Amino acid sequence: MKPPPASVPFAGPFALATLSAPDGPAFPALVTSDERVIDLRVALEAPGSTVRDLLDRWGDVLPRLRAVAAGRDGERRPPTGFRVHAPVEPRQVLQSGANYRRHVIDLHMAHRDPSDDRPDDVRRAEAAEIMDRRAAEDLPYVFIGLPSAITGPYDDVVLPAWAEQPDWELELAAVIGRPAHRVSVEDALSYVAGYTIANDLTDRAAVFRRDMPQIGTDWLRSKNAPGFTPLGPWIVPAESVADPDDLRVTLKLNGEVMQDESTKDMIFGVARVVSYASQVARLLPGDLVLTGSPAGNGMHWGRLLRGGDVMDGSITGLGAQRTRCVTEAP
Template identity: 75%
Template sequence: MAPLAQPAGPFALGTFSALSGPSFPGLVADGRVADLSGCLDGAPRTLREVLERWEHHLPALHTLAGDAALDWRDLEELRVHAPVEPRQVFQSGANYRRHVIDLEIAHRAPDDPRTVEEARAEVAELMDRRAAEDLPYVFIGLPSAITGPYDDVVLPSWAEKPDWELELAAVIAKPAHGIAVEEAMEYVAGYTIANDLTDRAGVFRRDMPAIGTDWLRSKNAPGFTPLGPYLVPAEFVADPDDLRVTLKLNGETMQDESTKDMIFNVARMVAYASRTARLLPGDLVLTGSPAGNGMHWGRLLRDGDVMEGAITGLGVQRTRCVKEDA
């Protein structure tokens, strides 16, 4: 049963199923869900199919949200899945100023001659230079790592330091390649919540340090990206660059930061990813995670931990950690 969490705006979108049965794209309004496969032109079977004709379907979605004659179902009676199945996931690292500084301090070598203040100043200078040179840090994630917003998260037996990273995710509405920052927001259908879990022990290769980061192993285990609960249309999010990102671990607040702290905002992230790749409807652009991860607190994820992630107007996801060999 899904916890009730009303998103911003008169309606949101998601993927749902009865406790037994196939999933369907759903329209969420006032705690109720309508199956869009029987309401929209073309009978879309997935939310990605809705997004592939986003500009055509959006006016109809506004109308349907107020249609009392639809076959509305109680949200609490349905299983909530990840709202969309993307073909591509673009992930961002080092995109919140305070988070980057905290990670730099946490990963300092024991023989680092710099003081804490000197290290912070150097990292701040580096981030200013990155912002001026327009060089976000973007890499590719696997869609197979995505799981639902209320599903258990399995911690692999090999993951030595599993950590949380709550993030704002932009959902792409139409193909985009080589677009300008000024037009990037026209390609965003809406937003959802992603928790981009990371095994900190696996980020850097131990056998060949010169290779650098190993994102396959550290970030892409099955279920390492809880997504949702909803896709909230962009028009209902007043300012994606001023939203509160909050993660609680077992009821204790660990992350609580505004997207104002991002070095590169949503438009710059989407435009930058499109310089190299061709973004497709339903793709995700994750915008990085703020300060307050487990490395900062010296407390990594364990069997039985419960994470509750919220972003202003996008609802709440709640996932429980289960050790693989438990």
């Protein structure tokens, strides 16, 4: 496997991964805290299974994973030589936008209408008022992504030739562990099997339709190019994450810190986002609920992604990912 930029441990005794040996098929793996890989097709006597298959039976599988991690039986291999894929292939991807207070203010400032000549402090106050109103009404902003945009945590990201302003958005992603429909905020986290890292790349120039501005946002074009959602490396079980609303989200571009914020800055916490998404959609095991990205995107810095850039993303207790940007060949 391509290693992360440095040894970044995950929380708890084990995590789930999808790995493959050279020229071999992808398989579900348990990665232990002492950096050993266990093939779960063998350990669980489940040939042909995937991580999503395990999540489909999460209530029964989790105790067995604890036993596998604690035991010494079976083959435990070092992680070298494996390719790390996205840890799960979800059926559905639900994405939360404008969910960090400082981030919303930055985007509000960056997307200034050319005709808007109001002072910056007035526009910032307007953004704060909008967020306060949203929080009071308990209406997270959730939209749908495509599973085909997902790629591995160390894979190259191809920037499409048409993407004029490709940007990064590192996010905490909740992985659903049992069907969830119309669940309460109080119960929502019990439907989460674990957490992983997602980088929800966005072409800012494509967010709003130029030909039909009144139609609103175009998330298909702006967020769903192949490889625009690097995911992983691991799924860390929820029982190993003490508080998903208090994790540090950090993204570096070519070694320079661009995003560095706690999930405490979320307007709607993980439970509220999962509950809200479930009020309409029936969430299924393996589905991803992305919880939004903190301040520090490229639009804020005036520096968008280009070929050769390297993004290092990490979240407390969930490991780290590294992706290199390449320009689409003509």
